[in-house]
Amino acid sequence: MAGHSTYVPAFGFTRWLDKRLPILRLTHDTMTTYPTPRNLNIWYTFGGILTFCLGVQIVTGVVLAMHYVPNADLAFNSVENIMRDVNYGWLIRYMHANGASMFFLAVYIHMFRGLYYGSYKEPREVLWILGVLIYLLMMATAFFGYVLPWGQMSFWGATVITSLFSALDQLIPHLGSAITSWLWGGFAVGDATLNRFFSLHYLLPFAIAGVVGLHIWALHVPGNNNPLGIDVKGPQDTVPFHPYYTVKDAFYLSLFVILFAGFVFFAPNFFGNPDNYTPANPLVTPTDIVPEWYLLPFYAMLRSVPQKLIGVLVLVGALVTLFFVPWLDTSKVRSCRFRPLMKQLFWVLALDCVMLGYVGSQGADAALNLGGMQLPLVWLARLGTAYYYGFFWVLLPLIGRIEKTKALPESIAKSVLGATGERT
Amino acid sequence: MRHAFPLLALALGLSICGLAFAEDTSAPLPVKHVQWSFEGPFGTYDRGALQRGFQVYKEVCSACHSLNLVAFHALAAPGGPGFTEAQAKAIAAGYKIPAEPNDKGEIFDANGNRLTRPGILADHFPPPFPNEEAARAANGGALPPDLSLIVKAREGGPDYVYSILTGFSHKPPTGFKVQDGKYYNPYFAGRNISMPPPLAAGSVSFADGTRSSVAQEAHDVVTYLSWASEPTLEERHRTGFEVMAFLVLLAGLLFLAYRKVWKDEH
Numbered sequence: 001m002a003g004h005s006t007y008v009p010a011f012g013f014t015r016w017l018d019k020r021l022p023i024l025r026l027t028h029d030t031m032t033t034y035p036t037p038r039n040l041n042i043w044y045t046f047g048g049i050l051t052f053c054l055g056v057q058i059v060t061g062v063v064l065a066m067h068y069v070p071n072a073d074l075a076f077n078s079v080e081n082i083m084r085d086v087n088y089g090w091l092i093r094y095m096h097a098n099g100a101s102m103f104f105l106a107v108y109i110h111m112f113r114g115l116y117y118g119s120y121k122e123p124r125e126v127l128w129i130l131g132v133l134i135y136l137l138m139m140a141t142a143f144f145g146y147v148l149p150w151g152q153m154s155f156w157g158a159t160v161i162t163s164l165f166s167a168l169d170q171l172i173p174h175l176g177s178a179i180t181s182w183l184w185g186g187f188a189v190g191d192a193t194l195n196r197f198f199s200l201h202y203l204l205p206f207a208i209a210g211v212v213g214l215h216i217w218a219l220h221v222p223g224n225n226n227p228l229g230i231d232v233k234g235p236q237d238t239v240p241f242h243p244y245y246t247v248k249d250a251f252y253l254s255l256f257v258i259l260f261a262g263f264v265f266f267a268p269n270f271f272g273n274p275d276n277y278t279p280a281n282p283l284v285t286p287t288d289i290v291p292e293w294y295l296l297p298f299y300a301m302l303r304s305v306p307q308k309l310i311g312v313l314v315l316v317g318a319l320v321t322l323f324f325v326p327w328l329d330t331s332k333v334r335s336c337r338f339r340p341l342m343k344q345l346f347w348v349l350a351l352d353c354v355m356l357g358y359v360g361s362q363g364a365d366a367a368l369n370l371g372g373m374q375l376p377l378v379w380l381a382r383l384g385t386a387y388y389y390g391f392f393w394v395l396l397p398l399i400g401r402i403e404k405t406k407a408l409p410e411s412i413a414k415s416v417l418g419a420t421g422e423r424t
Numbered sequence: 425m426r427h428a429f430p431l432l433a434l435a436l437g438l439s440i441c442g443l444a445f446a447e448d449t450s451a452p453l454p455v456k457h458v459q460w461s462f463e464g465p466f467g468t469y470d471r472g473a474l475q476r477g478f479q480v481y482k483e484v485c486s487a488c489h490s491l492n493l494v495a496f497h498a499l500a501a502p503g504g505p506g507f508t509e510a511q512a513k514a515i516a517a518g519y520k521i522p523a524e525p526n527d528k529g530e531i532f533d534a535n536g537n538r539l540t541r542p543g544i545l546a547d548h549f550p551p552p553f554p555n556e557e558a559a560r561a562a563n564g565g566a567l568p569p570d571l572s573l574i575v576k577a578r579e580g581g582p583d584y585v586y587s588i589l590t591g592f593s594h595k596p597p598t599g600f601k602v603q604d605g606k607y608y609n610p611y612f613a614g615r616n617i618s619m620p621p622p623l624a625a626g627s628v629s630f631a632d633g634t635r636s637s638v639a640q641e642a643h644d645v646v647t648y649l650s651w652a653s654e655p656t657l658e659e660r661h662r663t664g665f666e667v668m669a670f671l672v673l674l675a676g677l678l679f680l681a682y683r684k685v686w687k688d689e690h
Binding site: 038077080083084085090091094239243244247248250251254255257258261262264265266268269274275277278287416 | 498576578659667671672685686689
């Protein structure tokens, strides 16, 4: 972190080590004395929760990889062997499968929290960009992981997603198909595809862990944003990370783990698709190919465009847009608490994403019955996609200029501790 | 100040409209809801139903359907049908398993028949057909699916499988065309199913004297197949209860620690 270290090695050995590898100093500065705004609320505990999720996925994943066989003929049964014959294999696999959903649940809360309180704004642009990078890596990792059990949805999901690249054929003939067969390692999703996806699924989490390190580094330089969105003005505005936020994070993490355990033990297939308990069969296409819930909004955007290449560009653009958010928002005020218009538009965006997710979960030709009139869901998807893009590229730059923001409080300390800003 | 959020209300209104959907008359009927002993956070498999269900599988379903993932030792494992190890051994020995090469390296006898040996606990239930083509040839071109995961592999789970098994009594509505060699079952997608009605009253005579109505047979075999799909359910529920008790206690203690640490800071 920025600022000076207050670490004083207490023993001979730690004094010796501190001159050679100041790792204890680093730990002390980043996890103990790190000055943290005293007004962080529950939504700020999700950073710690996400670190926990990554740890759970890596630990359970390493154990699963000891028993899993990445071979098109054996993969499905090797997963069932884990479920039936490996000691606590069912527990490890259900933790890993539900852990992915919990990870995305937490990351979406974390991202929307960042949007709400303006945590992407100067001087935290790099912090936000690294976060978007982690999110993209998470999606790639989750996609590769979903292919590994080699059920029907694994196989057909892999086919649909990798075939998106073939849209490039419309740009340069054969380019897309060439890329697709290169990704597959053949002329269809098969054994070669499964093997490379397994390899990448094992690799990417460590890349995520690396970027998480950078993300935390980039957090500790400017320090945390906070629900008021105003800068820390002095030591009276902060508390040391330990014990204040270690205990707060631990408490909310324990609540999160209760939710997690609820799914693992009592509804382990809640997020899953029944079709994935049928072994992959290249000759039988499932009636509806649906991705996992956390990709559904983007799936709805993809399907909202009848032209394949443009659909793919809309999907990719929706993700790339996130990188530009720090510069699209023109408001000087960070937190939505003081931005009445942005606050409404934010909640519409949140609902918009839920609606897109719902549309993505329905069949391609599903329709709404509005008092006898049929409204194809694809029109809702188009409306939702338009709002998503409109929010980031039109509203965000615009409202920063026209919005009348509320008066900002003088300091964090005064806002939390009352007029004096002193501890009582 | 809490405004009435006009944009919020509009979005909410749109999402509520999503609940009213057009009726599709050609779609399968909604599944029948059955009370299963293994439902809910404390659910366990009914041992009697599991043993009777095993009998239904063995005497009826296994003529066409494999159960490839289930090993005989599982029949005596905790949380399963509760057979003793001796009973499981006897059940295994009742099946003929293709034998490993003998000491002359042969797997066929002098007449060209495949050598077999009695099953042991480590074996899995042998499939009724040697390969997919043989299964299709014997079933009018249709492939009877493996039943090891059937309950988890179908939307609706045990209710769906139960509905299919008991759904043959419906008469097709006038004008509905039942295809040649198929049967009417309103719970099946398309309502034309290749499986002939598998269960009839008295198809099996239960060892424990339970009356074998179609509903009883279906209930028991679905319980058995649910166990085959999820043999660790009882262990999962039990462990889950212990884990939850621990976590709630932990969360309580962490809450008290949190309150104490922050007492003077906000």
